[in-house]
Amino acid sequence: MIELHHLEKRFGGSLAVQDLNLIFPDGELTALLGPSGCGKTTTLRMINRLTEPSGGRVLLGGQDTRTLKPEALRRGIGYVIQQVGLFPHLNVAQNVATVPDLLGRDRRATAARVDELLDLVGLDPDTFRHKRPGELSGGQAQRVGVARALAADPPVLLMDEPFGALDPLARDRLQDAFRDIQRRLRKTVVMVTHDIDEALRLGDRVALMNAGRLEQFGTPDDLIYRPVSDFVRQFLGEDAALRQLAGQPVGRFMVALHGPDGLQPGRAGTGGAASPLPAVAVEETLNARSALSVLLREGTDRLTVTRGGQPVGTVGWHDLRASGPERP
Amino acid sequence: MNAARRTGGRLGNWAALLWPALLLICLIPGVLPGLINPLGLGNVGAFEPPLWRLTLTHLGLVLLSCVIVLGLGLPLAVAVTRARRDALRQLAETLVGLGQTVPTLAVLALAVPVLGFGWAPTLLGLIAYGLVPVVSNAVVGLRGVSPGALDAARGMGMSARQRLWRVELPLARPVILAGVRTSTVYNVGTATVGAALGAGGLGEPIINGLSQQNTALVLTGAVLAALLALSLDALMSLFAAPH
Ligand SMILES: Nc1ncnc2c1ncn2[C@@H]1O[C@H](COP(=O)(O)OP(=O)(O)OP(=O)(O)O)[C@@H](O)[C@H]1O
Ligand SMILES: [Mg+2]
Numbered sequence: 001m002i003e004l005h006h007l008e009k010r011f012g013g014s015l016a017v018q019d020l021n022l023i024f025p026d027g028e029l030t031a032l033l034g035p036s037g038c039g040k041t042t043t044l045r046m047i048n049r050l051t052e053p054s055g056g057r058v059l060l061g062g063q064d065t066r067t068l069k070p071e072a073l074r075r076g077i078g079y080v081i082q083q084v085g086l087f088p089h090l091n092v093a094q095n096v097a098t099v100p101d102l103l104g105r106d107r108r109a110t111a112a113r114v115d116e117l118l119d120l121v122g123l124d125p126d127t128f129r130h131k132r133p134g135e136l137s138g139g140q141a142q143r144v145g146v147a148r149a150l151a152a153d154p155p156v157l158l159m160d161e162p163f164g165a166l167d168p169l170a171r172d173r174l175q176d177a178f179r180d181i182q183r184r185l186r187k188t189v190v191m192v193t194h195d196i197d198e199a200l201r202l203g204d205r206v207a208l209m210n211a212g213r214l215e216q217f218g219t220p221d222d223l224i225y226r227p228v229s230d231f232v233r234q235f236l237g238e239d240a241a242l243r244q245l246a247g248q249p250v251g252r253f254m255v256a257l258h259g260p261d262g263l264q265p266g267r268a269g270t271g272g273a274a275s276p277l278p279a280v281a282v283e284e285t286l287n288a289r290s291a292l293s294v295l296l297r298e299g300t301d302r303l304t305v306t307r308g309g310q311p312v313g314t315v316g317w318h319d320l321r322a323s324g325p326e327r328p
Numbered sequence: 329m330n331a332a333r334r335t336g337g338r339l340g341n342w343a344a345l346l347w348p349a350l351l352l353i354c355l356i357p358g359v360l361p362g363l364i365n366p367l368g369l370g371n372v373g374a375f376e377p378p379l380w381r382l383t384l385t386h387l388g389l390v391l392l393s394c395v396i397v398l399g400l401g402l403p404l405a406v407a408v409t410r411a412r413r414d415a416l417r418q419l420a421e422t423l424v425g426l427g428q429t430v431p432t433l434a435v436l437a438l439a440v441p442v443l444g445f446g447w448a449p450t451l452l453g454l455i456a457y458g459l460v461p462v463v464s465n466a467v468v469g470l471r472g473v474s475p476g477a478l479d480a481a482r483g484m485g486m487s488a489r490q491r492l493w494r495v496e497l498p499l500a501r502p503v504i505l506a507g508v509r510t511s512t513v514y515n516v517g518t519a520t521v522g523a524a525l526g527a528g529g530l531g532e533p534i535i536n537g538l539s540q541q542n543t544a545l546v547l548t549g550a551v552l553a554a555l556l557a558l559s560l561d562a563l564m565s566l567f568a569a570p571h
Binding site for chain 1: 475478484495498499
């Protein structure tokens with residue numbers, strides 16, 4: 001758990017961050033969102049003391065970070081920066097091994113760990129281990145950057161626009177990959193982004209900043225359905241709900257069918273016990289926004305959701321809205 | 329591809345040995361006079377001290393100055409490229425640059441009253457001249473290290489010393505070595521002037537040849553100095569090659 005108490009950063013006469021109070025819960029990914037220049041990077045860098053706060057405190061697991069040596073603090077925190085910052089004179093394996101080496105870990109154990117991490121981020125160790133950063137594509141370099149940050153298995157990960165420099169396709173792929181990784185590792189992640197879709201897609205929680213202050217902190221649903229100010233509403237935009245749906249498969253919203261033959265919708269009010277399935281069907285992997293579009297196009301209230309052509313549930317517009325998506 | 333690069337490197341290695349080999353051949357007693365005398369520019373006989381000895385003295389002066397230049401120049405460049413030392417850096421660059429604007433002979437002449445005749449004033453001159461390319465290249469190299477890599481190194485928890493040894497110096501290495509190479513090659517030429525102060529070396533036949541109006545003697549010193557410079561340049565290109 002990372003706690004920010006009355007955190008403040010002054011550059012010359014102007015406040016880049018002021019009176020920031022925030023708690024990043026353990027095992028969750030918090031997206032630090034906001035317009036350019038609102039103080040996201042400054043906030044992130046105050047957590048690992050790359051920038052020293054001019055006021056307030058940062059607690060990491062209850063301990064004031066000022067009581068720790070900056071180097072020791074940073075070795076315990078994974079850090080991914082936008083420019084990737086791989087060391088060009090070292091190969092991929094040496095780059096990933098940076099922090100374990102600094103910590104004096106056993107060489108052979110580290111080598112095994114490097115392979116494991118390259119696998120995890122979707123790079124074949126045999127192909128990539130000995131490549132230099134100069135031989136990698138942007139997406140591959142970014143994956144190595146993530147692997148490097150994870151190498152010493154830190155409980156906390158700080159990421160500054162980690163997917164910012166990528167083209168949309170590569171970004172989508174890497175976001176998916178990272179979501180899977182995070183689902184497995186459950187790190188405490190703070191991810192800076194100014195991309196609303198990314199924040200809604202990856203964030204368990206979103207901290208929306210404006211001009212150095214915290215505007216709203218909550219789940220994506222909170223921000224979309226319960227914005228606390230006009231700024232929040234405007235920043236997310238009128239189609240925020242649609243954007244959120246776009247990042248989720250419709251299967252996550254469906255009401256599952258009961259019974260071995262799978263013919264009875266599980267929810268009261270959608271018809272009698274023997275009511276037939278809706279005529280229009282969509283695959284469960286279709287994104288929820290497209291499913292909503294199908295509902296509108298067909299002028300119907302419910303769709304059948306299929307897995308490999310077999311009906312597994314139904315979904316109506318109400319399911320898409322109601323409590324928002326459940327988070328795995 | 330890797331294998332190809334390795335054979336390419338090995339070919340380069342052999343080519344780099346061409347100049348040192350030529351130099352050694354010319355140092356075999358009688359070889360160089362045998363080549364130069366037929367030109368009819370004068371007469372070269374046996375040397376006292378022998379040519380290989382003059383060459384070694386020359387090489388010793390150049391290498392010693394090179395080591396001292398590295399020992400002074402590199403820490404200086406590191407010191408002035410630390411954060412928030414822009415003023416210091418400009419001062420150092422100006423001072424080092426001054427070393428080059430004063431004529432060689434003047435440096436040597438000024439050093440004689442203090443250090444006397446012999447190799448000492450020559451060494452001083454070589455250090456003053458050698459510092460310029462080493463310091464300026466090292467400063468350029470260290471300042472050219474990618475800010476992303478430096479920021480990442482800090483963010484991973486490297487101390488200032490670890491950043492220097494693990495990131496900055498390795499990344500600046502090619503530029504620094506290029507500076508050392510330039511400095512050394514120049515100093516092979518500069519060191520010939522030292523003979524006027526009694527430092528010995530390959531300047532000796534040149535100066536004797538001038539005073540005796542014996543062009544063959546001048547040619548002997550000049551050819552050996554040139555071969556020495558080319559040899560050092562070639563040998564150092566082996567170090568500078570990225571590995
Ligand atoms: N080292 C610095 N010196 C002076 N001012 C700074 C410094 N770093 C940041 N600032 C200022 O602080 C404010 C916040 O900067 P910060 O980099 O935290 O913004 P950001 O939210 O990360 O923006 P972006 O999305 O563009 O990266 C900006 O007005 C910026 O100009
Ligand atoms: Mg930023």
